[in-house]
Amino acid sequence: MLGVDVLGSLNLVGALIKYLSLSTLFPIAFAIGYSESVWPFVLAGLVGGGFGWTLERLTQGKEQVGIREGFLVVSMTWLLAAGLGALPYMFSGEDQFSSPVNAYFEAMSGFTTTGASVVTDVEALPHSLAMWRQLTQWLGGMGIIVLFLAILPRLRVGGRQLLEHELPGPEFEQLTARIRDTARRLWALYVALTVAEFVTLTLLGWTGVDDEMSPYEALAHALTTMPTGGFSTEARSIEAFGAATQWVIVGFMVAAGMNFALLYRGLVRRQPRALVRDEELRLYVTLLLAGSALLLAELWTEGVIRGEEAVRVGTFQVVSLMTTTGYASADFNLWPVFAAIVLIAVMFFGGSAGSTSGSVKVVRHLLIGRILRRELDQTVHPEIVSRVRLNGVPMEERTLRGISSFVLLYVGVFALGTFALMADGARIDLDLRVVDGLAAAATTIGNVGPALGFAGPMGSFDPFSGASKLVMILLMWLGRLEIIPVAVLFSRHYWRV
Amino acid sequence: MKIFIIGAGQVGSTIVEALHGEHELTVVDVDASRLEALSSRFDIGTVEGDGTSRRMLADAGLAGSDLLIACTSRDEVNIIASIFCRALTPSTRTIVRTGNEEYLDVWRERQLDVDWVVSSEREAALAVSQTIGVPAARQTDVFADGQVQIVEFDVVAPSRKVADKGVSIMKAAEEAATRPKKARFEDVVGRPLREAAIPADSKVASIIRENEIAIPRGEEKIRPGDRIVVIGSPTAARQWSELLTPTRRKVNDVVIFGAGRMGIATARVLLQQGIRVRLIESEAERAKEVAELLPGVRVFHATGVDPEFLERERIGMSDAAVFAMREDAKNYYAATLAKLHGVQSTIAIVHDTVSMEVFERAGVDVAINPRLITAEEIVRFARDPRTKQVTMLEQDRFEILDITVRPESELAGKQFRELPMTGSLIGAVVREGRALFPHGDDVLEAGDRAIIFTPSSRVQEVERTL
Numbered sequence: 001m002l003g004v005d006v007l008g009s010l011n012l013v014g015a016l017i018k019y020l021s022l023s024t025l026f027p028i029a030f031a032i033g034y035s036e037s038v039w040p041f042v043l044a045g046l047v048g049g050g051f052g053w054t055l056e057r058l059t060q061g062k063e064q065v066g067i068r069e070g071f072l073v074v075s076m077t078w079l080l081a082a083g084l085g086a087l088p089y090m091f092s093g094e095d096q097f098s099s100p101v102n103a104y105f106e107a108m109s110g111f112t113t114t115g116a117s118v119v120t121d122v123e124a125l126p127h128s129l130a131m132w133r134q135l136t137q138w139l140g141g142m143g144i145i146v147l148f149l150a151i152l153p154r155l156r157v158g159g160r161q162l163l164e165h166e167l168p169g170p171e172f173e174q175l176t177a178r179i180r181d182t183a184r185r186l187w188a189l190y191v192a193l194t195v196a197e198f199v200t201l202t203l204l205g206w207t208g209v210d211d212e213m214s215p216y217e218a219l220a221h222a223l224t225t226m227p228t229g230g231f232s233t234e235a236r237s238i239e240a241f242g243a244a245t246q247w248v249i250v251g252f253m254v255a256a257g258m259n260f261a262l263l264y265r266g267l268v269r270r271q272p273r274a275l276v277r278d279e280e281l282r283l284y285v286t287l288l289l290a291g292s293a294l295l296l297a298e299l300w301t302e303g304v305i306r307g308e309e310a311v312r313v314g315t316f317q318v319v320s321l322m323t324t325t326g327y328a329s330a331d332f333n334l335w336p337v338f339a340a341i342v343l344i345a346v347m348f349f350g351g352s353a354g355s356t357s358g359s360v361k362v363v364r365h366l367l368i369g370r371i372l373r374r375e376l377d378q379t380v381h382p383e384i385v386s387r388v389r390l391n392g393v394p395m396e397e398r399t400l401r402g403i404s405s406f407v408l409l410y411v412g413v414f415a416l417g418t419f420a421l422m423a424d425g426a427r428i429d430l431d432l433r434v435v436d437g438l439a440a441a442a443t444t445i446g447n448v449g450p451a452l453g454f455a456g457p458m459g460s461f462d463p464f465s466g467a468s469k470l471v472m473i474l475l476m477w478l479g480r481l482e483i484i485p486v487a488v489l490f491s492r493h494y495w496r497v
Numbered sequence: 498m499k500i501f502i503i504g505a506g507q508v509g510s511t512i513v514e515a516l517h518g519e520h521e522l523t524v525v526d527v528d529a530s531r532l533e534a535l536s537s538r539f540d541i542g543t544v545e546g547d548g549t550s551r552r553m554l555a556d557a558g559l560a561g562s563d564l565l566i567a568c569t570s571r572d573e574v575n576i577i578a579s580i581f582c583r584a585l586t587p588s589t590r591t592i593v594r595t596g597n598e599e600y601l602d603v604w605r606e607r608q609l610d611v612d613w614v615v616s617s618e619r620e621a622a623l624a625v626s627q628t629i630g631v632p633a634a635r636q637t638d639v640f641a642d643g644q645v646q647i648v649e650f651d652v653v654a655p656s657r658k659v660a661d662k663g664v665s666i667m668k669a670a671e672e673a674a675t676r677p678k679k680a681r682f683e684d685v686v687g688r689p690l691r692e693a694a695i696p697a698d699s700k701v702a703s704i705i706r707e708n709e710i711a712i713p714r715g716e717e718k719i720r721p722g723d724r725i726v727v728i729g730s731p732t733a734a735r736q737w738s739e740l741l742t743p744t745r746r747k748v749n750d751v752v753i754f755g756a757g758r759m760g761i762a763t764a765r766v767l768l769q770q771g772i773r774v775r776l777i778e779s780e781a782e783r784a785k786e787v788a789e790l791l792p793g794v795r796v797f798h799a800t801g802v803d804p805e806f807l808e809r810e811r812i813g814m815s816d817a818a819v820f821a822m823r824e825d826a827k828n829y830y831a832a833t834l835a836k837l838h839g840v841q842s843t844i845a846i847v848h849d850t851v852s853m854e855v856f857e858r859a860g861v862d863v864a865i866n867p868r869l870i871t872a873e874e875i876v877r878f879a880r881d882p883r884t885k886q887v888t889m890l891e892q893d894r895f896e897i898l899d900i901t902v903r904p905e906s907e908l909a910g911k912q913f914r915e916l917p918m919t920g921s922l923i924g925a926v927v928r929e930g931r932a933l934f935p936h937g938d939d940v941l942e943a944g945d946r947a948i949i950f951t952p953s954s955r956v957q958e959v960e961r962t963l
Contacts, residue, residue, distance in 0.1 A: 381795075381797070381809075381810065383797040383798050383799040383806060384795060384796070384797055384798075385778075385784040385785055385787075385788045385797065385798045386788050386795070386796065387785075387788050387789050387792075389792060392792065394788075394789045
């Protein structure tokens with residue numbers, strides 16, 4: 001007997017995809033404005049909307065989905081959202097998306113805010129298609145479910161479980177009694193920060209501080225900074241812009257890697273103390289500073305770059321990779337191996353829980369450290385009873401177990417992914433060093449973006465085989481949903497009554 | 498005074514024993530045999546009845562009494578009795594005994610309309626703290642987001658050793674009064690205040706001594722046995738606490754056996770003094786709860802009578818061990834075992850009056866009976882000049898005022914040394930959200946929030962002038 005209401009889940013997934021199809025209207029505006037073909041988006045909207053509508057029609061949905069169905073709904077929604085995202089690429093007839101796998105890779109990389117790309121010449125893309133790429137990241141950043149929770153009445157009940165699977169981090173802080181209001185506030189803050197970045201960047205362009213920055217560029221980059229996405233409309237990523245722009249983007253990347261609930265309390269409710277006292281935020285800032293300093297020291301002593309540029313470039317790369325944004329302001333592919341290792345290491349930190357960033361998240365590192373410290377304490381003092389705390393609040397043992405299993409799963413999946421990529425690379429005689437394989441797996445599971453070697457910041461993931469791309473699609477999907485909601489689908493206990 | 502006592506248990510009986518000579522007592526209890534036992538020994542009135550019955554209280558003549566002492570072992574009975582009392586006769590002072598420290602906090606936040614709340618747990622904890630040699634503040638009031646504290650201390654005479662074998666705390670304190678004093682202690686206690694090395698940013702707001710309470714002048718001295726009220730910054734309050742600690746040896750590792758309410762209260766008080774506390778609890782669930790409640794304490798889930806455990810955790814190397822388990826016999830056994838393991842100082846919290854003697858005979862350094870201490874404290878309050886003045890001369894009570902200085906006040910813009918001496922004391926001033934502890938040549942400004950210690954009779958005058 002099946003213990004999961006599959007039809008009910010699909011019904012909800014269908015409805016969500018139907019509404020998500022409306023997002024194709026956004027690039028249509030650009031297509032009209034730049035006199036480009038609107039058909040890829042019209043078709044994608046019709047196909048996506050029609051698919052969602054049919055799925056909804058064929059199945060029967062109840063008013064709410066249960067806790068069990070939540071895992072299925074969230075996993076399927078993200079898988080199908082990437083499918084919707086791939087349609088415009090396929091319909092565009094662009095050579096760069098020659099195969100459906102390429103299109104799907106690009107879309108999954110977009111929605112999961114990874115930023116890894118199979119595109120080899122981004123500047124050759126039509127404006128509307130490039131903007132669609134940026135938009136997928138923006139939608140995926142704060143989360144599709146969170147968005148619908150904020151606006152769809154249907155998710156009023158039972159939305160909490162869905163939200164928990166989608167929002168990154170071990171524990172979810174509710175800002176208001178009603179989950180819907182919380183979702184609205186998070187999205188409002190997200191929109192506000194995006195607008196703030198757009199305005200700042202546009203002003204830099206208008207005032208002539210940065211001649212490269214047009215309103216189009218400003219919008220494109222505002223849409224991919226706040227979700228820690230990393231897609232750029234420039235082939236040289238952020239290197240194409242001036243120092244002022246780079247510093248502004250560093251600031252917004254740091255904000256994007258912060259816990260939005262905390263940011264809301266600090267900015268909107270004016271409780272700066274909440275920010276200053278937060279243990280995760282403190283460690284987050286410390287790690288950013290330490291990583292930047294380490295990289296700066298390496299760059300300086302090796303004589304790669306010096307002066308203000310060294311500080312800016314070092315900080316930019318560490319902030320970008322640790323917050324899992326994935327912009328580049330320099331081709332770090334050309335740097336010494338030690339610098340590359342530092343950058344791969346910070347990919348495993350991630351931003352804060354409740355931010356838009358991917359990877360492990362700072363709070364988990366913090367708690368794993370405390371769990372290990374307690375283990376050592378208990379080895380020496382077997383009778384000691386102690387609680388692991390976060391910001392003074394004792395954590396539930398179950399939550400702690402969840403964190404340990406997550407980190408274990410994360411490392412395990414990363415190792416398997418690396419192995420698969422290396423094996424497949426060897427099969428087709430790909431020029432893939434071990435460090436490149438590690439970087440490619442780390443960057444996709446962590447939703448970061450650039451890897452090393454040919455898939456470096458200024459390169460492309462296109463040379464990978466179709467099989468490798470599928471592996472990385474899987475890694476991005478697992479990484480965005482933090483593995484467990486997807487992993488339970490593969491357990492027998494999930495499906496049985 | 499006419500005093501009405503509810504509860505004739507150990508606490509009630511002790512109070513009766515202490516107060517029957519000087520006051521007119523009426524004792525209420527549900528248990529007739531207890532009342533009989535008391536009335537056969539003392540000349541008191543007794544009423545058999547339930548303290549939570551309003552009619553009973555009215556009929557028993559509560560209305561004519563000056564003081565109600567509700568000291569049954571049940572918190573709710575005591576609180577309800579005091580609420581009825583307040584309604585029946587608002588002028589009667591009320592004392593409530595509680596076993597729950599939370600009620601104490603509620604009362605401090607002025608949300609419990611009772612004149613005084615005494616907690617056996619807290620009293621026992623303070624006694625332990627004093628025995629170990631780190632007297633804790635009796636009570637702390639906080640103003641201006643914690644920047645200004647008003648703290649009450651007992652000035653205990655210094656003793657050289659933690660506590661001598663078989664000597665009760667009272668005796669230890671008396672003996673210690675004649676011993677040589679520690680330098681820093683001596684710099685303050687026993688000297689005229691104007692010469693004393695008082696911590697910066699603080700003032701002595703009042704000295705309570707036997708029958709008098711006063712805002713001290715420069716020539717006044719603090720003496721051992723006084724209770725003093727200090728107003729100052731949190732740092733200064735800590736310095737006062739250190740300064741009034743008479744022992745030379747620094748205590749920094751105390752083991753508490755038993756995480757019941759007594760154990761927790763003791764742990765709290767010691768933690769506040771910056772002492773490392775280890776707690777041993779035999780119940781797994783309770784140990785978990787306590788670990789959650791007190792982040793600074795090392796909690797062990799163990800019986801405390803397992804020699805292997807005591808050895809492994811080096812319990813013998815601790816400075817003092819407190820035995821706060823529920824059964825006297827268990828405490829006795831554990832204390833003896835701990836002594837064998839080398840613990841220097843053992844303090845037991847006992848529940849039976851007889852146990853006191855048994856414990857001290859057997860080599861436990863100090864035995865503390867929470868009920869006796871509570872009774873002593875209640876008696877002390879009943880005899881406290883503040884209570885007396887309150888009941889006799891309503892106008893002579895001291896109050897703490899928190900007033901903002903109006904621009905048209907004639908005192909605004911004046912130096913503190915120029916301010917008229919009216920028997921009141923400006924302890925601190927909060928200016929632009931920051932606390933200042935004024936000196937003679939500082940200037941009082943309009944808009945300042947002044948925290949003032951003043952007799953009740955002058956409240957209106959002070960308010961008018963500022």
